[in-house]
Amino acid sequence: MKPSEIDLFESLNAPVKPPNLKLEAGALIEVLRALKSHSCVAWCERQNTGAMRIGKRFIRFGWPGCSDLIGQMQDGRFLAVEVKAPAGKPTAEQTAFLSQINSNGGVGFVARNCADVFRALQND
Numbered sequence: 001m002k003p004s005e006i007d008l009f010e011s012l013n014a015p016v017k018p019p020n021l022k023l024e025a026g027a028l029i030e031v032l033r034a035l036k037s038h039s040c041v042a043w044c045e046r047q048n049t050g051a052m053r054i055g056k057r058f059i060r061f062g063w064p065g066c067s068d069l070i071g072q073m074q075d076g077r078f079l080a081v082e083v084k085a086p087a088g089k090p091t092a093e094q095t096a097f098l099s100q101i102n103s104n105g106g107v108g109f110v111a112r113n114c115a116d117v118f119r120a121l122q123n124d
Contacts, residue, residue, distance in 0.1 A: 024085040027112055031083050032069060034114035040124045044071030044079060065093030067101075067108065073124065078106035086112055 028046070035044040047070045049062030067080035080101045082094050090098070090110055101108030109120040 024083060024088060027085055028068060028083045030114050031081060031111045031117055034111075034117040035069060035071065035079075035081065038117065038121055040074055040121050041079065042072045042074045044069055044081070065091065065097040067094065067097060073107055075124075078104075078108075080106065080108040081117070082108075082110045084110055084112055088112070 032044065032046065035041050047062055047066055047068060049064075049066050049068075051058065051060045053059075068083040069079075069081040071079040071081075073079055078101055080098060082090050082098060084090065094110075098108035098110070107121070107124065109116070111117050111120065
């Protein structure tokens with residue numbers, strides 16, 4: 001390719017990907033507010049997960065697959081909600097955790113917005 005054939009502005013002509021308008025952090029706030037205001041939910045809180053080293057100690061918060069939000073329904077059932085951005089998909093561990101909650105009488109689901117919360121809890 002000759003220097004005269006190089007398009008210095010090629011990237012300006014490339015199609016622009018739309019930004020992710022609803023990041024997972026924003027979805028988390030929306031979903032948590034919806035859960036806390038829902039009449040079927042007794043309580044719900046953020047479950048921080050991850051790990052860090054403090055001095056020589058390695059400390060893990062939560063466990064692999066643990067949902068972002070945990071709580072309790074008014075009737076006493078355990079509640080677990082995995083929050084994802086619109087295009088996000090739960091990991092195998094997250095799916096297994098939600099399946100375990102549901103198979104043992106709890107309420108577990110993936111939510112991307114408040115509509116998902118109300119849809120999942122409409123029969124409760």
